[in-house]
Amino acid sequence: AQRVTQPEKLLSVFKGAPVELKCNYSYSGSPELFWYVQYSRQRLQLLLRHISRESIKGFTADLNKGETSFHLKKPFAQEEDSAMYYCALMGAQKLVFGQGTRLTINP
Amino acid sequence: NAGVTQTPKFQVLKTGQSMTLQCAQDMNHNSMYWYRQDPGMGLRLIYYSASEGTTDKGEVPNGYNVSRLNKREFSLRLESAAPSQTSVYFCASRETGIGGYTFGSGTRLTVV
Numbered sequence: 662a663q664r665v666t667q668p669e670k671l672l673s674v675f676k677g678a679p680v681e682l683k684c685n686y687s688y689s690g691s692p693e694l695f696w697y698v699q700y701s702r703q704r705l706q707l708l709l710r711h712i713s714r715e716s717i718k719g720f721t722a723d724l725n726k727g728e729t730s731f732h733l734k735k736p737f738a739q740e741e742d743s744a745m746y747y748c749a750l751m752g753a754q755k756l757v758f759g760q761g762t763r764l765t766i767n768p
Numbered sequence: 769n770a771g772v773t774q775t776p777k778f779q780v781l782k783t784g785q786s787m788t789l790q791c792a793q794d795m796n797h798n799s800m801y802w803y804r805q806d807p808g809m810g811l812r813l814i815y816y817s818a819s820e821g822t823t824d825k826g827e828v829p830n831g832y833n834v835s836r837l838n839k840r841e842f843s844l845r846l847e848s849a850a851p852s853q854t855s856v857y858f859c860a861s862r863e864t865g866i867g868g869y870t871f872g873s874g875t876r877l878t879v880v
Contacts, residue, residue: 670808695868705811705858707868747810749868754818755801755826756860756869760810 663688663752667759674738675767682733682762684722684748693751694731696722697758700744708746709733718742738766770794774859774872781849781879789844789875791859799862800842801869802826802834804855811858817842849879 664687674680686692696708708717711724711731722733731748743766748759772793781787793800798819803811803826813826815834823834831853833845842861846853856876860869 667810697868704873705860705869705871707870710868751868754799755813755816757813758803758811760808 663750663757665748665750665757665759667748667762669762670760671763671765673765673767676740677737680735680738680742680764682746682764684731684733684759686729686731686748686750688750688752690752692724694724695749695751695756696720696731696733697747697749698744699747705747740766740768742766772859772861772870772872774875776875777873778876779878781846781877783850783879785849786845786847787849789857789859790841791843791872792841793861793870794840795861795863795870796839797861797863797870798839800836801860801862802832802842802844803858803860804828805858805874806855814844851879853877854879
């Protein structure tokens with residue numbers, strides 16, 4: 662079975678501070694992992710794919726197969742980063758999402 | 769460049785009423801999906817269609833039916849709405865084997 666766990670429902674940091682949103686997964690095959698972001702009452706947008714290894718809006722995420730993790734990081738948080746973040750795992754033709762983490766950046 | 773279009777954006781139903789949520793994509797994607805989003809539960813897959821002519825149950829299919837009308841359109845039907853189906857519904861599509869999903873803007877459904 663495939664499962665994604667985001668242990669923090671809420672995360673609050675100050676502007677300029679580092680941010681790390683945690684994601685752990687369980688999957689027997691080779692995982693394809695994503696981070697999606699949802700700004701207030703908007704559609705979900707793809708933020709990162711682990712395959713592309715790119716940095717979007719200053720965010721990065723590294724797949725750690727040993728720890729089965731795909732944590733999202735940003736060195737300096739900005740107020741516009743406040744949003745809902747979902748980690749997702751692609752397996753068997755469909756995405757499975759974690760419960761989401763609501764990130765709030767305080768001024 | 770519409771992407772994935774969902775209608776309606778908002779709907780209020782009475783318990784027992786039926787309705788169909790519409791979804792259309794213009795990206796020629798093979799796969800389409802319906803999710804519901806509830807606070808603290810993330811997004812849960814209701815039904816999906818890996819290709820035109822096929823549909824499969826997801827994690828929470830009870831109380832719903834779907835139709836893959838053609839490659840572009842994938843509708844979700846509530847035959848007899850219940851308050852537990854109050855949620856935000858998202859449709860998504862994906863080109864098989866490539867990349868992530870593209871999501872619609874969602875339908876906010878309230879069942880009273």
